[in-house]
Amino acid sequence: MYGGGNTFEGIASDSLATEDPEKLAAFEARIARGEKIEPADWMPQLYRKQLIRMIEQHAHSEIIGALPEGTWITRAPGFKRKLALMAKVQDEVGHAQLLYSAAETLGKTREQMIQDLISGKSKYSNIFNYPAFTWADACFISWLVDAGAIVNQLANVKGSYGPYCRALDRICAEESFHLKYGHHCVIYLAAGTPKQREMFQEAINRWWAPMMHFFGPADKISAHTQVLMNWKVKMATNDDTRNQFLDMYVPKIWELGFTIPDPALRKNTETGRWEYTEPDWEEFKRVINGDGPCNKERLEVRRVAETRGRWVREALRSATMKYVEPLV
Ligand code: FAQ
Numbered sequence: 001m002y003g004g005g006n007t008f009e010g011i012a013s014d015s016l017a018t019e020d021p022e023k024l025a026a027f028e029a030r031i032a033r034g035e036k037i038e039p040a041d042w043m044p045q046l047y048r049k050q051l052i053r054m055i056e057q058h059a060h061s062e063i064i065g066a067l068p069e070g071t072w073i074t075r076a077p078g079f080k081r082k083l084a085l086m087a088k089v090q091d092e093v094g095h096a097q098l099l100y101s102a103a104e105t106l107g108k109t110r111e112q113m114i115q116d117l118i119s120g121k122s123k124y125s126n127i128f129n130y131p132a133f134t135w136a137d138a139c140f141i142s143w144l145v146d147a148g149a150i151v152n153q154l155a156n157v158k159g160s161y162g163p164y165c166r167a168l169d170r171i172c173a174e175e176s177f178h179l180k181y182g183h184h185c186v187i188y189l190a191a192g193t194p195k196q197r198e199m200f201q202e203a204i205n206r207w208w209a210p211m212m213h214f215f216g217p218a219d220k221i222s223a224h225t226q227v228l229m230n231w232k233v234k235m236a237t238n239d240d241t242r243n244q245f246l247d248m249y250v251p252k253i254w255e256l257g258f259t260i261p262d263p264a265l266r267k268n269t270e271t272g273r274w275e276y277t278e279p280d281w282e283e284f285k286r287v288i289n290g291d292g293p294c295n296k297e298r299l300e301v302r303r304v305a306e307t308r309g310r311w312v313r314e315a316l317r318s319a320t321m322k323y324v325e326p327l328v
Pocket of ligand 1: 066126149
């Protein structure tokens with residue numbers, strides 16, 4: 001089992017033995033019937049902890065995920081691309097807002113979540129710890145990272161925790177626009193000059209390994225999949241979502257005449273599954289535990305935002321602040 005080196009061991013070994021067996025059975029029966037669990041409903045501590053962990057990491061991924069693309073807003077080629085990218089980045093930050101609110105319903109405050117992010121205690125998606133060197137890297141994120149996120153989220157939208165599923169529902173709708181935008185950017189490069197095609201090929205070469213890691217460790221070493229699937233928080237395993245992504249997007253990449261830097265990549269027509277070189281899980285582990293190419297830079301941006309934005313939050317919370325009726 002993959003340990004991740006921090007909070008996870010504690011959560012995984014958490015025992016259900018102290019839970020009231022009748023309440024636990026009723027809770028599991030509700031989940032089996034496909035009912036949604038709402039914040040005021042009884043739930044086992046382990047379900048609560050797992051949800052907080054996963055939703056919080058998802059929220060952090062959205063705000064950190066805004067950074068590599070965000071640096072391209074001023075350099076995006078042309079006014080329309082700048083406008084579209086600005087709207088997309090703003091959407092990602094909005095997704096974080098929805099997700100932090102969903103996690104707050106489980107009892108962890110937003111302040112604590114942000115503290116845990118900037119102190120390095122909480123995780124966020126591995127993929128945003130890599131640099132977006134070129135415009136083609138930004139296009140890769142908008143098309144293929146968004147595509148990966150949609151595959152995962154469309155599965156989990158049917159999950160058991162009401163507030164998370166409702167947040168995902170709205171997020172998926174917005175992500176589908178991002179996907180179209182990203183695809184359009186890539187088609188433009190693919191139909192462009194040899195240099196533009198070369199730029200996108202280089203982006204694929206750089207991002208393929210982090211993209212394979214994005215769906216999480218292989219099922220055989222994943223720590224949380226089983227418990228999350230039992231309680232319908234996760235509706236597909238890591239290998240299943242990775243396979244679904246490959247099924248949907250590898251043919252599209254190949255159709256555009258690009259190559260993928262994995263000589264073993266092929267669909268096994270008998271099993272219907274994709275075969276690929278086993279991703280380097282040691283690199284994945286290093287990156288998600290703080291030692292990737294951009295981890296320090298990403299967290300520093302959040303630290304600065306937290307410090308500089310403090311006065312705004314304090315002003316909003318201030319008891320002296322009153323609503324003033326508009327003069328109309
Ligand atoms: N990165 O046992 P599992 C986006 C950790 S949103 C970092 O398999 P689980 C939008 C995991 O936390 C992208 N850490 O864990 C966008 C655990 O560590 P812990 C985010 C990872 O929870 C697009 C350990 O490894 N999406 O991109 C990763 O069952 C473009 C063991 O792993 C979500 O968060 C990873 N990739 O499955 C924004 C969706 N994978 O906590 C801007 C919701 C695993 O024990 C631009 N989350 N770990 O210390 C999920 O579906 C799941 O949490 C998984 C991982 C599938 C990510």
